[in-house]
Amino acid sequence: MKPKFKGKHFITLQEWENSQIDTLLDVSKTLKEKFLNNEITNYLENKTAFLMFFEQSTRTRNSMEAGIAQLGGHGNFLDTSTMQISHGEKAKDTAIILSSYGHAIACRNCFWGIGNQFLRDMAQHATVPVMNLQCDLYHPMQALADLMTIQEVKKTTKNLKVSIIWAYATSHKKPISVPLSQSLLFPRYAMDVTLAHPKGYELPKWVIKQAKDNALKNGGSFRVTNNQEEAYKDADVVIPKNWGSWVSNQSKDVLDDTLESNRHWKCTQKLMALANDTVAYMHALPADRGNEVEDMVIDGQHSIVYQEAENRLHTAKAVMAMTIGNK
Ligand code: CP
Numbered sequence: 001m002k003p004k005f006k007g008k009h010f011i012t013l014q015e016w017e018n019s020q021i022d023t024l025l026d027v028s029k030t031l032k033e034k035f036l037n038n039e040i041t042n043y044l045e046n047k048t049a050f051l052m053f054f055e056q057s058t059r060t061r062n063s064m065e066a067g068i069a070q071l072g073g074h075g076n077f078l079d080t081s082t083m084q085i086s087h088g089e090k091a092k093d094t095a096i097i098l099s100s101y102g103h104a105i106a107c108r109n110c111f112w113g114i115g116n117q118f119l120r121d122m123a124q125h126a127t128v129p130v131m132n133l134q135c136d137l138y139h140p141m142q143a144l145a146d147l148m149t150i151q152e153v154k155k156t157t158k159n160l161k162v163s164i165i166w167a168y169a170t171s172h173k174k175p176i177s178v179p180l181s182q183s184l185l186f187p188r189y190a191m192d193v194t195l196a197h198p199k200g201y202e203l204p205k206w207v208i209k210q211a212k213d214n215a216l217k218n219g220g221s222f223r224v225t226n227n228q229e230e231a232y233k234d235a236d237v238v239i240p241k242n243w244g245s246w247v248s249n250q251s252k253d254v255l256d257d258t259l260e261s262n263r264h265w266k267c268t269q270k271l272m273a274l275a276n277d278t279v280a281y282m283h284a285l286p287a288d289r290g291n292e293v294e295d296m297v298i299d300g301q302h303s304i305v306y307q308e309a310e311n312r313l314h315t316a317k318a319v320m321a322m323t324i325g326n327k
Contacts, residue, residue: 006325009123010131011116012138013185014210018218021144021188027318028148028311035070035314042072043321048102052078052094053133054109059285059312060133060141064106067317073324076102080109091121099127104324106131110175112246129323134177136246141319142284143181145311147189150237152311153280153304157189158219161276162239163231166197168265169242169288173254176243178284180207183222187215193222196231198265200245200258228265232274239282240267242292267293272302280304 002008004020013021034041049068053061065075080086085094098105105126109115115135123130132140147157154160164179164186179195180203186193193211195203211222225231232238245258272279281302287293298305 005322008323010319013140024318028314031317032314044071044073047073049104050076050098052107054080063312063316091118092125095122095126104129106133108133112136139177139181143185145315148311149308157191160191160236162191162237163194163235165231165240166201167240167242167292168263169291171288173244174242183211187220187222188218190219194231195224196228198262202247232271235275237280267297
């Protein structure tokens with residue numbers, strides 16, 4: 001029988017039922033209240049989570065590391081360039097060994113075509129829960145915090161018009177995992193989701209199909225457009241963020257002609273004026289200020305980016321508290 005919570009892998013929210021996600025959100029809310037009230041929450045006393053990072057991180061690393069400490073356990077940060085993985089040690093061997101030393105393995109591996117498979121390989125052999133801290137396809141920790149934030153700010157998600165919008169950036173060629181996870185999750189909460197991007201930045205076809213299926217089953221809707229004005233118009237929530245053209249172009253180069261021809265895909269005050277008066281501006285962060293978004297927007301009255309980032313702590317703690325169990 002598949003585990004309901006304890007020992008359950010957290011690789012994509014597609015493998016978690018709505019009722020289980022609701023429980024994670026309830027626990028996140030409780031943990032947030034307890035954190036703000038300085039209450040002790042040592043539910044994971046003497047437990048160790050290994051936190052493996054192939055890439056840089058501010059929010060994910062620190063929400064996990066601070067989170068497990070606040071739950072009474074220990075987060076062991078592992079820069080994978082200093083592990084034997086960098087000499088070719090396999091996911092299977094790493095997962096079996098770390099399982100025997102602790103109580104959870106969490107990992108960020110965003111390499112295109114590699115990251116999700118690496119997590120799946122670890123999950124196949126681990127005897128403790130494996131948590132996805134972002135891979136080439138999914139970022140479930142981010143999507144869960146985003147859902148919590150939308151529920152806090154908007155109170156109801158039913159028929160909320162939420163637009164996930166591509167934006168121009170030059171900082172690095174970012175994974176598709178944030179818009180992909182949001183596209184799959186939000187229609188399950190009956191949101192009316194618009195995915196907007198220029199040609200060349202498509203998400204995989206199977207994602208669009210799953211997102212539409214999720215909408216159909218749960219009373220939401222999902223549509224794709226190449227027109228950003230259309231996405232901003234009357235929106236209740238806008239999430240303009242860059243992602244790379246990985247689906248059509250696997251080059252790791254950041255700058256190319258397609259990117260440069262879409263500089264105008266920037267979240268501006270003018271575009272925000274097309275949305276509802278109470279529109280919320282969200283971004284997983286880090287933002288490429290000046291390229292993805294004007295400072296006046298991200299620092300303005302509609303921005304909820306710091307609340308969104310703060311909720312990464314509470315949702316990460318909920319995932320750990322619910323999945324880490326006795327060995
Ligand atoms: N949003 C997010 O995952 O941030 P980090 O890359 O800083 O972890």
